Amino acid sequence: MSSECLSVVILGAGNLATNLAVAMAAAGLEIRQVWSRTQSSAARLAGMLGCRWTTDVTGLDDAALYVVCVSDSAIASLLPQAVKGHEGAVFCHTAGSVPMSVFEGCGVRDCGVLYPMQTFTRSRIVDFGDIPLFVEHSSPRAASVLSDVARRLSRRVMEANSETRGLLHLASVFACNFSNRLYALAGQLLAGRGIPFDVLLPLIDETVAKVHAIPPAQAQTGPAARGDANVIDKHRSLLSGEKEMLHIYEVMTKSIMDGRDKF
Amino acid sequence: MSSECLSVVILGAGNLATNLAVAMAAAGLEIRQVWSRTQSSAARLAGMLGCRWTTDVTGLDDAALYVVCVSDSAIASLLPQAVKGHEGAVFCHTAGSVPMSVFEGCGVRDCGVLYPMQTFTRSRIVDFGDIPLFVEHSSPRAASVLSDVARRLSRRVMEANSETRGLLHLASVFACNFSNRLYALAGQLLAGRGIPFDVLLPLIDETVAKVHAIPPAQAQTGPAARGDANVIDKHRSLLSGEKEMLHIYEVMTKSIMDGRDKF
Numbered sequence: 050m051s052s053e054c055l056s057v058v059i060l061g062a063g064n065l066a067t068n069l070a071v072a073m074a075a076a077g078l079e080i081r082q083v084w085s086r087t088q089s090s091a092a093r094l095a096g097m098l099g100c101r102w103t104t105d106v107t108g109l110d111d112a113a114l115y116v117v118c119v120s121d122s123a124i125a126s127l128l129p130q131a132v133k134g135h136e137g138a139v140f141c142h143t144a145g146s147v148p149m150s151v152f153e154g155c156g157v158r159d160c161g162v163l164y165p166m167q168t169f170t171r172s173r174i175v176d177f178g179d180i181p182l183f184v185e186h187s188s189p190r191a192a193s194v195l196s197d198v199a200r201r202l203s204r205r206v207m208e209a210n211s212e213t214r215g216l217l218h219l220a221s222v223f224a225c226n227f228s229n230r231l232y233a234l235a236g237q238l239l240a241g242r243g244i245p246f247d248v249l250l251p252l253i254d255e256t257v258a259k260v261h262a263i264p265p266a267q268a269q270t271g272p273a274a275r276g277d278a279n280v281i282d283k284h285r286s287l288l289s290g291e292k293e294m295l296h297i298y299e300v301m302t303k304s305i306m307d308g309r310d311k312f
Numbered sequence: 313m314s315s316e317c318l319s320v321v322i323l324g325a326g327n328l329a330t331n332l333a334v335a336m337a338a339a340g341l342e343i344r345q346v347w348s349r350t351q352s353s354a355a356r357l358a359g360m361l362g363c364r365w366t367t368d369v370t371g372l373d374d375a376a377l378y379v380v381c382v383s384d385s386a387i388a389s390l391l392p393q394a395v396k397g398h399e400g401a402v403f404c405h406t407a408g409s410v411p412m413s414v415f416e417g418c419g420v421r422d423c424g425v426l427y428p429m430q431t432f433t434r435s436r437i438v439d440f441g442d443i444p445l446f447v448e449h450s451s452p453r454a455a456s457v458l459s460d461v462a463r464r465l466s467r468r469v470m471e472a473n474s475e476t477r478g479l480l481h482l483a484s485v486f487a488c489n490f491s492n493r494l495y496a497l498a499g500q501l502l503a504g505r506g507i508p509f510d511v512l513l514p515l516i517d518e519t520v521a522k523v524h525a526i527p528p529a530q531a532q533t534g535p536a537a538r539g540d541a542n543v544i545d546k547h548r549s550l551l552s553g554e555k556e557m558l559h560i561y562e563v564m565t566k567s568i569m570d571g572r573d574k575f
Contacts, residue, residue: 064533121535122542146535146543167515168522168533175518181511205511213505219547223557224498224512225519226534227564228491233528233571235487242476248444248468249487250524252430255438256488257520259431261513265496270327270431271489272384272409279385280409284482293567294486300563301490304556308496 055198058082058109060131061118062090064169065143067097069118069202072177074098076201082110084131106130114194116163117142128155139194145218148211149185161186161195164214165203168225177202183209183217234294266308273305318461321345321372323394324381325353327432328406330360332381332465335440337361339464345373347394369393377457379426380405391418402457408481411474412448424449424458427477428466431488440465446472446480497557529571536568 057078059070062085074080083102085091095102101110107130109115115131117124121144132140132155140152140160152160162185167175182203186192199206209217232253236246259268272280281302288295318341322333325348337343346365348354358365364373370393372378378394380387384407395403395418403415403423415423427446430438445466449455462469472480495516499509522531535543544565551558 120538121540146546166511168518170522170531170533173518173522173525179514181514207511213507215546215550216501216505217507217511218543219550220498220501220512221515222534222536222547223494223501223560225515226532226536226568227560228494228516229519229523229528229532230564230568230571231486231491231494232523233532234567235483236528238479238483238486242479244476244480246523246527248429248470248480249483251442251444252484252488253491253520253523255431256492257516259433259436260492260495260509260516262436264509265492265499268433269489269492269496270433271485273485273489275383277384280481283409283478284485287478287482293570297486297490297563297567300560301493304497304560305489305493307556308493 054079055114055194056081056112057114057116058084058112059094059116059118060084060106060109060127062087062094063118063120064171065165066116066118067094067171068167068169068175068177069116069143069163069165070094070098071174072202073116073198076177076198078198078201081112084109107133109135111135111138113138114198115140121147125151128152128157132157139191141191141195145221146215148215149187150211152187159186159188159191159194161191162211162214163195163199164209164217166217166221168221178204181205181207183207183214185210185214231297234297238294269305269308271305273302274309276306276309317342318377318457319344319375320377320379321347321375322357322379322381323347323369323372323390325350325357326381326383327434328428329379329381330357330434331430331432331438331440332379332406332426332428333357333361334437335465336379336461339440339461341461341464344375347372370396372398374398374401376401377461378403384410388414391415391420395420402454404454404458408484409478411478412450413474415450422449422451422454422457424454425474425477426458426462427472427480429480429484431484441467444468444470446470446477448473448477494560497560501557532568532571534568536565537572539569539572 055078057080080098080100083091083095091102124142136156140157141163164183166181180203182199184195184199320341320343343361343363346354346358354365399419403420404426425448429444443466445462447458447462
């Protein structure tokens with residue numbers, strides 16, 4: 050089956066669903082319908098795509114591929130309803146932490162996962178071309194359809210089983226969610242003095258530019274990497290009134306010091 | 313005094329000294345001499361700048377400005393030796409965590425700090441133009457010289473006293489050193505499966521691109537931000553053999569959850 054004319058139904062209308070659907074449409078796939086629990090979300094995304102929408106998961110249009118982009122905890126309950134009447138189609142979900150076993154007992158034979166390793170915001174449409182896309186599948190037919198779709202979306206398509214994908218998701222929580230939280234905490238420290246967050250941006254940008262060129266373990270700088278106990282003690286006393294930040298400071302400082310011994 | 317013809321001696325030849333000296337030379341200042349404790353470092357940086365070098369801090373050349381770019385803990389012991397015979401010059405250091413009081417008893421009247429909020433690597437020469445430069449000074453003359461030099465180096469010059477500068481340095485440890493450590497840990501998780509670190513780069517890039525556009529507290533995504541206990545429990549079990557990473561996971565997850573209540 051060529052994906053040129055592949056018809057797709059998107060289930061979900063959140064950050065990932067929006068970005069994925071827009072990228073699929075741009076890649077020449079036929080987005081036939083959007084389902085969302087809420088009418089306004091379904092209508093919004095369908096409007097962007099110029100396709101039909103519904104809030105009734107038991108009355109989905111026929112399509113070759115159904116892409117389930119809902120929150121991890123909603124996938125298991127949604128699948129059996131969505132599959133009913135479309136058992137011959139290919140179904141996939143897009144969640145890092147949900148294993149293939151979620152499809153068991155749903156009545157679908159050709160199924161799999163398309164996991165894009167990226168952080169998505171509805172209002173920021175990102176270029177899928179460079180996003181690593183990890184594919185898993187239950188059958189040769191699912192493999193063919195999902196790999197074909199993945200290659201139309203991205204230049205970086207890899208296979209990953211459920212266990213590896215879970216680890217990829219965990220790694221992305223460290224690299225993305227946790228580092229973003231550190232930015233927020235750094236901003237909070239400065240906000241108390243009326244200093245805007247954006248004074249940190251050149252530093253943040255350079256930190257990232259470095260790890261494009263050298264491995265992060267080698268790029269490590271700062272008082273913990275130097276073992277500078279004086280500065281570390283000064284920081285501890287600055288944080289003495291901020292229990293949560295002090296705890297993070299201790300844990301991360303120890304981790305950097307432990308890391309020094311390994312590299 | 314115009315900085316057009318300002319003569320400068322640089323003390324230190326490390327990551328910051330190298331970047332600052334190159335930027336000062338490019339800004340038209342006359343770098344007259346480099347001092348470093350080790351001959352090879354002094355000769356290397358002097359070679360880049362085409363100036364003299366020495367390893368004898370008691371025999372520095374005469375200059376209008378002496379810039380002390382050595383490790384925080386070395387500043388206090390180096391200063392009295394460097395000042396001797398050059399008491400009429402302006403002295404500054406470049407350290408985030410070292411207060412102005414370090415100059416007390418050194419015999420110099422016109423002194424201050426030029427603190428660039430950036431992470432420096434000797435092998436990566438960065439553009440100083442966008443780096444926030446924080447200035448502190450002991451006298452109108454020091455203010456005039458240091459502000460003039462700062463404005464020649466950067467478009468983002470601000471004043472900050474020692475207390476605020478210490479806080480800026482602490483914020484930069486969170487935003488830069490700690491986030492880099494998270495990248496290293498994420499890479500470690502993937503290395504165990506033979507997955508290269510660079511699959512994380514699009515995610516890391518987008519995380520940073522987001523905080524250029526929206527405040528990090530609003531940009532927060534991931535299982536902790538969604539309160540997704542299922543995914544968090546899966547991550548905990550994946551990390552059950554990695555005590556240090558599990559600890560970081562718990563602390564950062566709690567911090568993100570606490571942050572949700574505030575925004």
